[in-house]
Amino acid sequence: xxxxxxxxxxxxxxxxxxxxxxxxxxxxxxxxxxxxxxxxxxxxxxxxxxxxxxxxxxxxxxxxxxxxxxxxxxxxxxxxxxxxxxxxxxxxxxxxxxxxxxxxxxxxxxxxxxxxxxxxxxxxxxxxxxxxxxxxxxxxxxxxxxxxxxxxxxxxxxxxxxxxxxxxxxxxxxxxxxxxxxxxxxxxxxxxxxxxxxxxxxxxxxxxxxxx
Numbered sequence: 515x516x517x518x519x520x521x522x523x524x525x526x527x528x529x530x531x532x533x534x535x536x537x538x539x540x541x542x543x544x545x546x547x548x549x550x551x552x553x554x555x556x557x558x559x560x561x562x563x564x565x566x567x568x569x570x571x572x573x574x575x576x577x578x579x580x581x582x583x584x585x586x587x588x589x590x591x592x593x594x595x596x597x598x599x600x601x602x603x604x605x606x607x608x609x610x611x612x613x614x615x616x617x618x619x620x621x622x623x624x625x626x627x628x629x630x631x632x633x634x635x636x637x638x639x640x641x642x643x644x645x646x647x648x649x650x651x652x653x654x655x656x657x658x659x660x661x662x663x664x665x666x667x668x669x670x671x672x673x674x675x676x677x678x679x680x681x682x683x684x685x686x687x688x689x690x691x692x693x694x695x696x697x698x699x700x701x702x703x704x705x706x707x708x709x710x711x712x713x714x715x716x717x718x719x720x721x722x723x724x725x726x
Contacts, residue, residue: 517691525680529699532676535669536662537707539598543605544655550606551613552639565611572607576600576668597669597676604665605658612654616647645719652715656708663704667696677703 518525554561583589583596620643628642644651670678680696683689 517689518695521692521695525695525699528675528677528679529703532663532666532700533703533707535594535597535666535674535676536601536703537659539601539605539662540655540659542598543602543609543658546602546606547609547613548644550610552617554610554614555617561614565614568607568610571603576604576665577671579603580669580672580674592673594669594674596672597666597674601662601665605662608658608661609654612651612657613647616650616654617643619650620646648719649715652711652718656711656715659707659711660704663700663707667700 550564554564579600580596581591583600584591584593587595587599589595624646625638625643628638633641666676667678667681669676670682677696677700680692680699684692684696
């Protein structure tokens with residue numbers, strides 16, 4: 515407990531860095547996944563390629579991908595960009611299927627009615643299909659966010675800061691308070707982010723809560 519009190523500033527600073535490393539890839543991955551998921555929902559051939567490919571990407575071990583990143587994008591091994599690019603890949607791998615499923619779940623009668631009212635292509639997507647897909651889409655984003663918060667911890671093994679550093683350093687120093695503090699903060703961050711995204715989903719799609 516004394517260690518925690520003495521290092522509150524460090525714990526807060528590293529927690530914010532942990533969130534930055536985890537959540538920026540979620541935002542970037544979502545932007546990339548939207549057009550890919552839309553294509554997978556619209557064309558069977560695209561889904562047959564994109565969804566299995568995304569699933570295959572997610573099976574790559576995180577540590578191996580972190581180590582490979584400098585060779586792929588030409589960065590230094592300690593560059594945080596390695597972790598963020600790798601987590602963006604994982605986020606896309608998770609969300610391509612989520613976006614596709616969310617858009618496929620929109621009733622055809624609704625899209626037909628929107629088309630009859632004059633909505634076409636991109637306009638129909640943003641005005642009708644995307645808002646109705648929000649509940650399923652937010653569920654996918656929640657999974658991606660919690661997964662990234664967990665995976666950032668693995669980055670400590672290649673020297674990229676995050677709460678995982680407290681686990682590795684605590685183990686090396688035989689400091690159980692440091693290890694427990696790191697674990698508790700990682701779990702708390704995951705729970706808080708998940709809860710905030712759940713609230714956001716209810717705000718963006720109040721009809722889903724009423725229907726439930």
